[in-house]
Amino acid sequence: MVTGTIEHITFRNPDMHWDIAADLHFPPDFDESKTYPAIVAAHPIGSCKEQTSGSIYAPALAEAGYVVIAFDASFQGASGGEPRFLEDPAQRVQDFSRVVDHLVTLPHVDADRIGVLGICGGGGYTLAAAKTEKRFKAVVSITGANFGRLQREIAGQNGGVLQALGAIAQQRTAEARGEQSAVNGFLPETAEAAQQTGDIDIIEAFEYYRTDRGQAEHGCVLFEVAHGTAALGWDAFHLAEELLDQPLLIVIGDEAKQGAFGAYRDGHEIYERAASTDKELLEIDGASHYDLYDRPNGAGEALKAVIPFFADKL
Template sequence: MKHTGLKATLMAAMVGLGAGEAGAADYRKNPFTLVYDGAITANQPGKVNIHPVTFTLNGLSISANVYTPANYDSTKHYPAVVVAHPNGGVKEQVAGLYAQRLAEQGYITITADAAYQGASGGLPRSVDKPSNRIEDIHGMADFITGYPGVDSARMGLLGICGGGGYSLAAAQTDKRFKSIATLSMFNSGRVRRNGYADSQLDSIQARLQQASKARAQEAAGGEVLYSGDANLTDEQIAKLPFDLYRQGYEYYWKTHAHPNSTFKYTTSSLLDLMRFDATDQIELIDKPLLMIAGSKADSLYMTEDAFAKAMGTSDKELFKLEGATHIETYWVPKYVNAAMEKLTAFFSRTL
């Protein structure tokens, strides 16, 4: 949904926002290009530190940030949490916020840009296939278990929005994760197939035809086609039927904008996305499961559906943040604090 030609304008608008409007930071003023409120600006002894790293996954360079707890000592043993970012998001946004907050609670955390997205490698850009996103999670686990001080027997997983759906899929088979949490889980396959709130059931076959033609065009060496790259005015955004999309534009375009973040994805990715569902085989998850979502989120139906189907574990909880919408769980302090309180207790008990 983001148009690259607007980036300069959006960044300028972002600087002009009042502090009370979003509690966000200008990525250009942060040495690590972090955009969330309270982000680390410098590594200081005795405090939570951030460590930009790269690693290779299936031949691609993956860009990640590792957060270490205050007074980190590489000779000691710490639990770890892998954090998977939302669709269209990057590690410098909400995933970084929760990774930093978890590090404040004593965890070594990692969040990485998805392959083909953000600062990670891969061409064409913005490929968004479930198999890649799931492999990204496995890859973060590979890397962080070898990080100095990490106790690989105490590793958890937190997936946010689309990263939540892919985390459910990854955790079905990757038993290195001892507990799994999701925040505002978004089942990417269901939405790409059925439309948001199942609003496009009558156009599934037509959209599959479009995706098939896009793949054929790519295979023939033609232009790569993209979906989700709409250029909307403020008036058009205000008329969107769902809170997630209206507030998502505000978050990703203005208050927490980052140049590596884009909602667009290759149209050919729909061939993979539309046959995926985060709840397929979800009964394979036999570890503790915490699912957090806003009580007013119009995406809540996806969390409730997945929670009901997660029959492989008896240790599960659905926690609703009273009054929160989907995007508000990303940055509104009272909702972030409430989510962190649940996450801290959950990972403390299970890791």
């Protein structure tokens, strides 16, 4: 169904047994008889297409002349897949190719001019996907975080990775024997508890996900426990020196250097490691991790670079 310049769709790929939900954003004066460059937009971890990827970046890129598909990851948002809230990096990376498989069937999409953009954990997944999905001709990471590294660091603060793996093993055995699945919340329960952490990323994450600023029905920031080993053993940047060769734009905020999510550090790391000879690291003064989700001084400044980047590379 088309509402204004957005079409709400679902589609199924032959390699899966569930539907992916997505919103297609169209340029002004869209003409079905023409072909357009396209952008795939990926949401953060624990998020959904109605938040930053589909509410900020997709509309701005559509306004600039692109067909943009903002999709919900498998097992999350309005997409199918069980168990719910599964955060499996392998599945998240495969989703990008599943989305491109759908895009290239659309007559108004130029299959040779497809770019990709992701935010936060979606930015890390974007970088990982682009290593092997060469239908992406240009790649943008917005405050991208390496989710595997983040999970290992969190585990390290709570008894260590091996202890975390042992706990997951116990939970998986319990569920195999009939126990209910377990889901963990990623955020403190209250704004006061978030403030007590003293960490800018946690404080601003609560503000974004738990207030009218960014709250959305499917943006739950919940994670299924029993399959958490997948992330603990994964690295978004593995083989980037050999495989990540597309034109690349990395956007980070300098205020994010203080945050627990590590996007500032990850941005510098992947910029140095990526095989691409055409790459840019944009560090926005005064911008935090969550400013790059929706604030004029963050996302607004990022888009001033993202739009011309895609115009040049696609």
